[in-house]
Amino acid sequence: MAITHEIKVQRREDEGKGASRRLRRAGTVPAIVYGGELKPVSIQLNHNDVWLASQNDWFYASILDLSLSGDVQKVLLRDMQRHPFKQQILHLDFQRVNENEALRVSVPLHFLNEDKSPAGKAAEVVVTHELNEVEISCLPKDLPEFIEIDLSALEVGTVIHLSDLKLPNGVEIPELKLGKEHDVAVVIAKYGQEEAEEVDAAAVAEVPAAKVTKKEEPKK
Known part of the structure; x- marks a missing residue:
């Protein structure tokens, strides 16, 4: 309610x-x-x-x-x-609001027990929250103020997707009906070194390749 x-x-x-x-x-x-x-x-x-x-x-x-x-x-x-x-x-x-019509509303995500999880306790592990809110669909009577995500069992290397969220009765995520590619990551736990390497790789990929000019031979 x-x-x-x-x-x-x-x-x-x-x-x-x-x-x-x-x-x-x-x-x-x-x-x-x-x-x-x-x-x-x-x-x-x-x-x-x-x-x-x-x-x-x-x-x-x-x-x-x-x-x-x-x-x-x-x-x-x-x-x-x-x-x-x-x-x-x-x-x-x-x-x-019409009480008989479904709403589409963005509600905040509340992340719980991250500091108690294996990933949260591990050194050099970075836990990133990829989303802070999610759009849901439901009748007004079922509208939650927020959605909780319990991270107490979060392990290093774990990725929590939209489809992993525990939703209240009567609540759904319309984005998931659009295909697997829309089942985006919500929480990612990985070593900080991995994240740094990914950033470095992305930076290298953005650097344009140097132009190679053909050296002209001296005229005889």
Whole structure:
């Protein structure tokens, strides 16, 4: 069962760039809710509340309950605009959720017990996380906030692929339906020397071959 989180919002009457700038100066975030059979609605949220929520994985991969004076709509965050250098959220896009339609959402991966694994304890072994999130498909009620990967048994030389992930009931990875070549690596454990050799080999391969010019014979 997916966990939901309630966020209080207010309807936004004024629109346009000027109105959005005034809202931001007043400590609120302009946003829009769209999708489903209802028309798009412009809303505003308290910036501090949104900023705190944005520090959690659930804000990006959970069903959110937007509460407007008691009217609750279930949505997903679909886009967030941030200020290039300030700790400020500029705009949010939320999409309404139909509980009977499957969603495609990217959820974060949580890697557990790496330090307890044989690979994690071995000297000169590098464990790389090739992916930090994965796109899944499921009904809203089955949406997980994240997917855990237990690395306690990770051995040197092991590669964990998408198909190795343990998914909750009702959840699937659409990428795997496209063929074996899409079953990409998620975690790789190997000796650091091997990685250095691969980098060196790649660097050599990128160096263009020197041009060999034929020396002209002196004219007689």
